[in-house]
Amino acid sequence: MAEAPAEPAQVAVRGLRVAYGGVVALDGVDLDARAGQVLAVTGPSGAGKSTLLWALAGAARPAAGTVTVDGEPVADRDAAVARGVGIVPQGNGLATVLTARENVLLPLLATGVAADDAGRRTDAVLDAVGLGESGGHLVEELSGGQQQRVAVARGLAARSRVLLADEPTSELDHINRERVLALLRAEADRGAVVVMATHDPEAAEQADGEVRLDEGRLTVVRSPQ
Numbered sequence: 001m002a003e004a005p006a007e008p009a010q011v012a013v014r015g016l017r018v019a020y021g022g023v024v025a026l027d028g029v030d031l032d033a034r035a036g037q038v039l040a041v042t043g044p045s046g047a048g049k050s051t052l053l054w055a056l057a058g059a060a061r062p063a064a065g066t067v068t069v070d071g072e073p074v075a076d077r078d079a080a081v082a083r084g085v086g087i088v089p090q091g092n093g094l095a096t097v098l099t100a101r102e103n104v105l106l107p108l109l110a111t112g113v114a115a116d117d118a119g120r121r122t123d124a125v126l127d128a129v130g131l132g133e134s135g136g137h138l139v140e141e142l143s144g145g146q147q148q149r150v151a152v153a154r155g156l157a158a159r160s161r162v163l164l165a166d167e168p169t170s171e172l173d174h175i176n177r178e179r180v181l182a183l184l185r186a187e188a189d190r191g192a193v194v195v196m197a198t199h200d201p202e203a204a205e206q207a208d209g210e211v212r213l214d215e216g217r218l219t220v221v222r223s224p225q
């Protein structure tokens, strides 16, 4: 994997339009997201939140406009990964026939992290999400909320410069939601750009800023302080 620069990331979206056939998912979206801040993306179902996150992750091809990280266009997923952009996808994207620990560990090994470091990181993030005792369980044996926390752990383990989290608390009880929000806050404090799509008004409230999508159009609800 190309080594991502150590400096804080700058994310900029300009005039972004993404369409799936005749369905316009994003239309003329402008956005800046800064290191050290958690930005919430809210809006009704189908408004374009996941599409925006995938565009930031280099996995949605714009019909118009640009997504840049550090001023460089994010043309595809490889380019995004090279700039240190990671995503916790909606629905978790875990391999259900692997253990929780393997789901966190294997991507680290695949990106060249040394085995002992990868093992330590994996155990630390599973502990952080409250799953230190469950690492050996197959994902398919875990509850939906436990699976969601494994996906968050996997996102944390990557130590991304830009961490995108799509509904990371949707399956969680109060205690675990607060735990995950605190971990996302810690990622921002570490210097990451954190962008979180959420339906949860209380989660959005805890973010530094909030933008809302409605039928693919973005408005700023609260500018980051």
Ligand SMILES: Nc1ncnc2c1ncn2[C@@H]1O[C@H](COP(=O)(O)OP(=O)(O)OP(=O)(O)O)[C@@H](O)[C@H]1O
Binding pocket: 020, 023, 024, 025, 043, 044, 045, 046, 047, 048, 049, 050, 051, 052, 090
């Ligand atoms: N792969 C796809 N093919 C066709 N249309 C799609 C595809 N993905 C999303 N869409 C459409 O694009 C629009 C935006 O979808 P998106 O998933 O980005 O919304 P969302 O705000 O994340 O919704 P939710 O809150 O329900 O997850 C919707 O009209 C959706 O039906």
